Amino acid sequence: ETKLGDMPAARRAFSRGVALMPSNVHLAHAWAVEEQRAGNAGDARRLFEYALEQDAGDGLIYQAYALLEQQEGNMAAAERLLERGTEADPNNVYLWCACGVFETRRGNLEAACRMFEQATVLGPSHCPSFQAYAIALERSQRCDEAAGKFEQALRIDQRSVPTYQAYALMEARRGDHDKARGLFERGISVDPRHAPIFHAWATMEEQLGDYARARDLFNKGVEAAPSSVALLKSWASMELRLGHIDR
CATH class of the missing domain: 1.25.40.10 (Tetratricopeptide repeat domain)
Structure with missing residues (x-):
């Protein structure tokens, strides 16, 4: 229903699903995301909170909830959610990568690199973590290390066009336009x-x-x-x- 643009019908379907399966966090999570997309931040928050009441150890819920707070400009709330998430689900590579991206955007590059390092240790085949790590390293003026991370990302996924693009842009900024x-x-x-x-x-x-x-x-x-x-x-x-x- 959401794909068809009928949010009221989608809301009724989600409501029935949650009523039938109240402990199904995936339903509540999906509903929260759709409310977020529809611009209903308050409803999305209530649903994220409900999902965490059902399963406080699901890192992806913390990640999505933190993204909502970032979009709403509540950076302190987003930071708390990411911290809670890594404590509750410490082996979640996607969550650590999200933490690194969050810190990169805030300019906390040293913290970002630590988080990306954790993400790449936990997910040695997760190309986006290596790409994001490379971007943080470049912004830290550690371009040779960044190039190494880009190369690792491309060894993992030779079809990652965003990685080729980000790597090329770094080389252009370094003045190596032929490599770019x-x-x-x-x-x-x-x-x-x-x-x-x-x-x-x-x-x-x-x-x-x-x-x-x-x-x-x-x-x-x-x-x-x-x-x-x-x-x-x-x-x-x-x-x-x-x-x-x-x-």
Whole structure:
């Protein structure tokens, strides 16, 4: 029902399910997430609290609940929930990764790296943890270590386009534009319709003053992903800056 956009019907279905299976935390969790998506933060909170009353050891509930509080601007509440989650479910790689992302966004990079280290120890095959760890390391000016984590992420998942993109952007910031191009190319070979990687590469070339190459990449990106508003806007903005009003 939620996929069909009928939230009242979805709410009735969730309510019946919880009434029939009151200890089913997955139902309560899913309902909370849908209320969150619908903008009903108060209802989502009550459902997350109910789910934790049923199972206080489920790290994914703490993670989702903390995300709600982050979106609502309640950073202290989000921090408390993540701390409670890691205490209740200390072997949950996804939760430790979420903690690392939270600390990265707050600029607490040393703490973030400790949490990503824990995530990668617990989940040595979890590519997103290595990618996020690499980003935190780069922001800590530890670029060689970051490159190592990106390489580990790609050994785990050679088809992770976001990892190719993030790695390429780091190399571009380091001034190794040829290496960045190689990484962008590898990412596009994995998913030729991935608009963000075309956008990132085209933007790099524009910043380097290679407008012909940037234009070609914007064009290929729009052909591959014609619904990408971001690509179209950036391409149009470049042409306007160049005085090409009619392009």
